[in-house]
Amino acid sequence: MRERAEKCVVTFRTTAGAMAMEAACKSGGLPGRLIPVPRSVTAGCGLCWAAPPGAREALEELAVKKHLDVDGIYAIIL
Amino acid sequence: MIYLDNAATTRTKPPAVAQAVLEALSSYGNCGRGGHEGALSAARTIYETREKLADLLGCPRADHVCFTQNSTQALNIAISGLLSPEDHILSTDLEHNSVLRPLYRLRERGAGVDFVPADRRGRLDYGAFERLLRPETRAVVCTHASNLTGDVVDIAFVGRFARAHGLLFLLDASQTAGVLSIDMAALGADVVCFTGHKSLMGPQGTGGLCLREGLEIRPFAVGGTGVQSYSEAQPAEYPTRLEAGTLNGHGLAGLSAALDFLNETGAETVHAHEDALARRFYKAVRDLPGVTVYGDPAAPLRAPIVTLNIGNLDSAEVSDELAERFAVATRPGAHCAPRLHRALGTTDQGAVRFSWSWFNTEAETDAAAEAVAILAREAQAE
Numbered sequence: 310m311r312e313r314a315e316k317c318v319v320t321f322r323t324t325a326g327a328m329a330m331e332a333a334c335k336s337g338g339l340p341g342r343l344i345p346v347p348r349s350v351t352a353g354c355g356l357c358w359a360a361p362p363g364a365r366e367a368l369e370e371l372a373v374k375k376h377l378d379v380d381g382i383y384a385i386i387l
Numbered sequence: 388m389i390y391l392d393n394a395a396t397t398r399t400k401p402p403a404v405a406q407a408v409l410e411a412l413s414s415y416g417n418c419g420r421g422g423h424e425g426a427l428s429a430a431r432t433i434y435e436t437r438e439k440l441a442d443l444l445g446c447p448r449a450d451h452v453c454f455t456q457n458s459t460q461a462l463n464i465a466i467s468g469l470l471s472p473e474d475h476i477l478s479t480d481l482e483h484n485s486v487l488r489p490l491y492r493l494r495e496r497g498a499g500v501d502f503v504p505a506d507r508r509g510r511l512d513y514g515a516f517e518r519l520l521r522p523e524t525r526a527v528v529c530t531h532a533s534n535l536t537g538d539v540v541d542i543a544f545v546g547r548f549a550r551a552h553g554l555l556f557l558l559d560a561s562q563t564a565g566v567l568s569i570d571m572a573a574l575g576a577d578v579v580c581f582t583g584h585k586s587l588m589g590p591q592g593t594g595g596l597c598l599r600e601g602l603e604i605r606p607f608a609v610g611g612t613g614v615q616s617y618s619e620a621q622p623a624e625y626p627t628r629l630e631a632g633t634l635n636g637h638g639l640a641g642l643s644a645a646l647d648f649l650n651e652t653g654a655e656t657v658h659a660h661e662d663a664l665a666r667r668f669y670k671a672v673r674d675l676p677g678v679t680v681y682g683d684p685a686a687p688l689r690a691p692i693v694t695l696n697i698g699n700l701d702s703a704e705v706s707d708e709l710a711e712r713f714a715v716a717t718r719p720g721a722h723c724a725p726r727l728h729r730a731l732g733t734t735d736q737g738a739v740r741f742s743w744s745w746f747n748t749e750a751e752t753d754a755a756a757e758a759v760a761i762l763a764r765e766a767q768a769e
Contacts, residue, residue, distance in 0.1 A: 324419030
């Protein structure tokens with residue numbers, strides 16, 4: 310398995326919310342990618358945005374600015 | 388075959404549509420089911436399609452564009468999810484059965500339903516909106532354009548009427564999405580239902596409904612969504628709230644390509660072309676002896692449809708003659724529009740509908756008009 314490291318994980322209530330996040334991050338040049346939601350966050354399936362921990366503030370600002378449908382933001386080891 | 392049955396479905400699609408469907412069939416996973424490239428490719432295309440439709444139809448949010456198999460399913464979701472047996476609903480004689488049957492079913496359960504009448508020419512009595520209003524009236528459900536005559540409803544009027552009386556406004560844009568301008572926010576429409584396979588030129592099996600923000604619709608179907616799997620209830624957030632089960636990702640890839648074509652070509656350009664062909668046809672047939680054209684084909688704003696009869700001939704026979712002798716494809720019969728046929732007095736005869744798309748030509752239109760002229764002359768001679 311991969312070497313574990315801390316990640317900033319953003320979760321959403323819908324797949325459409327995850328896709329809006331990906332589009333906004335690509336457009337804004339923010340790092341990260343969509344991954345299946347880790348079960349340490351929720352057992353309910355879905356996609357989340359996983360980014361380096363240093364990107365958290367920029368991601369939060371983007372979510373507010375673009376009215377993204379964010380469910381939660383977590384710092385976890387993946 | 389000269390295909391003039393585009394109001395039923397556009398047969399010729401932009402070439403990129405089939406290519407997009409083919410590529411999707413060989414590469415897509417299931418949107419929202421997993422984080423691998425196949426699932427993400429499907430999810431990206433579906434989300435981009437939401438964005439394109441939100442732009443086209445004036446929907447305030449891409450995630451408020453919810454996909455269905457067609458307009459009928461979208462209208463069923465909107466009508467059954469917003470209205471109750473305690474409500475009174477206004478609609479019109481121009482409606483398709485996709486509006487009428489959900490309303491009739493609601494009426495069987497106790498709802499009041501009244502229809503703004505059309506006259507013998509298919510013109511709506513707009514004064515009836517006020518006359519039919521009741522204290523318990525909850526909504527107006529109406530089409531943007533008649534699928535039978537191509538006559539366009541003054542939806543700006545309907546939107547003002549609905550706002551003035553605090554009513555929900557559900558718009559059926561089956562015949563107009565893609566060719567006539569629709570701005571649901573400016574109209575004050577709460578729901579706009581569309582299909583992908585008509586004037587949007589996408590594949591069959593695609594359609595949906597655009598919702599204003601804050602609208603609470605009870606889901607019609609509940610089930611797998613790929614998210615919130617341990618919740619016993621369907622997720623409350625749009626679009627997932629109304630999208631139980633696997634979406635038609637392959638079809639939506641085709642619809643996305645069709646929307647690109649429409650944006651590159653320009654919806655106004657597409658409509659101008661189709662409109663010019665329909666008017667050319669109307670001018671060629673309107674004075675033929677024995678030919679009756681229905682609706683108001685000279686109106687400035689129309690869907691590209693001309694519907695007629697020849698004498699007392701059965702419309703099915705005329706349509707079959709057009710297909711077999713002249714290779715012209717039309718639609719006879721009732722067109723799932725029983726109330727308007729009753730208003731026009733064509734219940735027994737039906738009518739022959741000609742409808743155009745971007746891919747029709749003047750030569751095809753002239754050939755179809757000549758075929759009508761020949762049949763009209765033969766009918767006179769009998």
